[in-house]
Amino acid sequence: MNANSWLLWALLSAAFAALTTIFAKIGIQGIDSDLATLIRTVVIVAVLAVFVWLTGKWSNPFALSPKTWGFLVLSALATGASWVCYFRALQLGDAAKVAPIDKLSVVLVALFAFLFLAERPSLQEWIGIAMVGAGVVVIALKV
Structure with missing residues (x-):
């Protein structure tokens, strides 16, 4: 893989995440959002x-280290909590409002990566993160 292959995968992730929101918004009509999350997870x-x-x-x-297991379990728990919250928000709100606010995770990832992973975004990257x-604030505000 070349040095920029991450970009292709990230763009594909964004496209599939967008489709996830649209399909989920349609699919959760008439069903409890937690049950919908369970069905999605099983699939x-x-x-x-x-x-x-x-x-x-x-x-x-079982050959993985306890540290790997621990962090994968924590990641799975965080993913599950995120999905439950996301589906509940989708059931209650407009997809065009829920999805961008969910992307506040971009800001949080940058902050957590700075604090816990010693990642140091450039000034240009911090401006983009800001x-x-x-944008999240603008979308969240009721005018």
Whole structure:
């Protein structure tokens, strides 16, 4: 993979995240958002299990270090909490408002990466991060 392959994957992630929101908003009509999250999760587990197996990427998960397990479990718990909150917000609000506010995570990731991972964004990157934060505020304000 070349040095910029991360960009392609990040753009694909954004596109699929956008489709996720649209499909979820339509799919949660008439169903509890927590049940919808469970159904979505079961589908994801099944699809990923087949994908990992077909691509030959399966390895013994019990061979992983306790640190790896701990952080993957924490990540899974945070993901689950995020999904439950996101689906609830989608059920209660407009997709065009919920999704951008959810992207406040961009600002939080930058701050957490600065504090916990010693990442140091450039001035230009901080300006972009601040603009995302400002956009969230503009969307959240009722005028």
